[in-house]
Amino acid sequence: MARAVSTRRKVGYTIAAWIIGLAIFFPILWTILTSFKTEAEAISSPPSFLFFQWTTENYSTVMERSNYFRHFWNSVVISLGSTVLGLIIAIPAAWSMAFVPAKHTKNVLMWMLSTKMLPPVGVLIPIYLIFRDVGLLDTKTGLVIVLTLINLPIIVWMLYTYFKEIPGEILEASRMDGASLRDEIIHVLTPMAVPGIASTLLLNVILAWNEAFWTLNLTAAKAAPLTAFIASYSSPEGLFYAKLSAASTMAIAPILILGWFSQKQLVRGLTFGAVK
């Protein structure tokens, strides 16, 4: 009896959830579909959903004409560079706070978090002027520096919550056996910490890839990553829907795929451990 009712309910829930899920996903799906249309078909009225002449011509046009690969490469360098640099700075800090907590550890953690609360627009002008004066405007180096710093609190926090879960007894045992600090880090901690570090890396690459305040304000043509490149389509050129869609699809596809693997890390990383 109860089974039958719950099956009928399950069908209802399934239908409702799929309809809503597809509706939310639809703009992305529509972008991907439009990227395979000709420009004429992209604005045809009524719009064609699936039955059109599929073409990959937009992709080759976008890549040929607009230095697409340079912007793509800029995105790769900036997001990976800032994440790796951030990890190099954050791993020792998170390690020491997790395993050698001092009286002020909590305060330091909270203070680091508070720097993340600073609205970027509050520091935009000085950063812009400093970058202009030292020649860092529109350079990948400049963006790597800024994105490292704005994501550093999240990286430290994520690593801290992961390191906290590593049992301290293991460290004590290895210390008893006479392991030096260096041995401890290389042979005991690192293997246990790798999953947490990988998760942190994943989430921060995503955040840096999509960052669209500093990348828009501090770059022009040379160092512009994909966020800024796509923004340039807001000019009349953006009315070429099929090409806009092809450029957009290429810009979001890598992160969409990475993102699907990072759902759990997202909750942990962006709520600072407040929701588990």
Next chain:
Amino acid sequence: MATQHSRSAARIMISPAVVLLLAWMIVPLVLTVYFSLLRYNLLMPGTERFVGFLNYKLFYQNPAFWTAMLNTLLLVGGVLIVTVVGGVLLAILLDQPMWGQGIVRILVIAPFFVMPTVSALVWKNMFMNPVSGLFAEFSKAVGLQPFDFLTHAPLASIIGIVSWQWLPFATLILLTAIQSLDSEQMEAAEMDGASPLSRFWYITLPHLSRAITVVILIQTIFLLSVFAEILVTTNGGPGNASTNLTYLVYARSLLNFDVGGGSAGGVVAIILANIVAIFLMRMIGKNLDA
């Protein structure tokens, strides 16, 4: 002895992060406050001079500032209402037994991973465009006049776009929280004949209150700084109709080169964000003790 050794090592390991963040926070912050007290225009180099609180006074007297403040609050409030209410409902739905739950979850979460400039441009051109957008096509199909969203309802349209981006975040956090709900309690209430609505009101919602607060606070921090979506869709217009505080400071300082005035706006933005941050920090801090 070993502890003494590792303590000083720990201090050395933590210092690069602390020093960098300190520099990142203090230097620009001090400069912003300093600039806000100057008459400083990039087009007139060498004419900088101290003017006290004049920039703040000019800001305060400028109707554009109040429009921007109101727009900022409407944008944050509007997106919060949509994403929190939608997120609670969606999280409850996704928690039910169904086929293909994993796939539906992936579909729902996807918008969060789309870069802001792409989502803004896709919505602007392919959906909201009054001539060839999908909404216009839909209006024509049912015999209505196409509506020019970004001209006649710019702020509401931006609220819609930003909500689409943030609904996945709220849903994901709230779904994580719902899944920690004790199912026995729910079943007991069901057996006692509690209606679905009262079960929601008396069990689910109180259980979610903490997660909802976290979602509200974190989203507020990010939503105060919405920028790319406005830049790409409306440029803050028409007039100032969709200019928020972040965009106003950008326009003041980098488009009009008024560094002093822009900095005053930046200081206001910092104060606004701090009000929210205090509450958020307190919640996270409590969790750190537990």
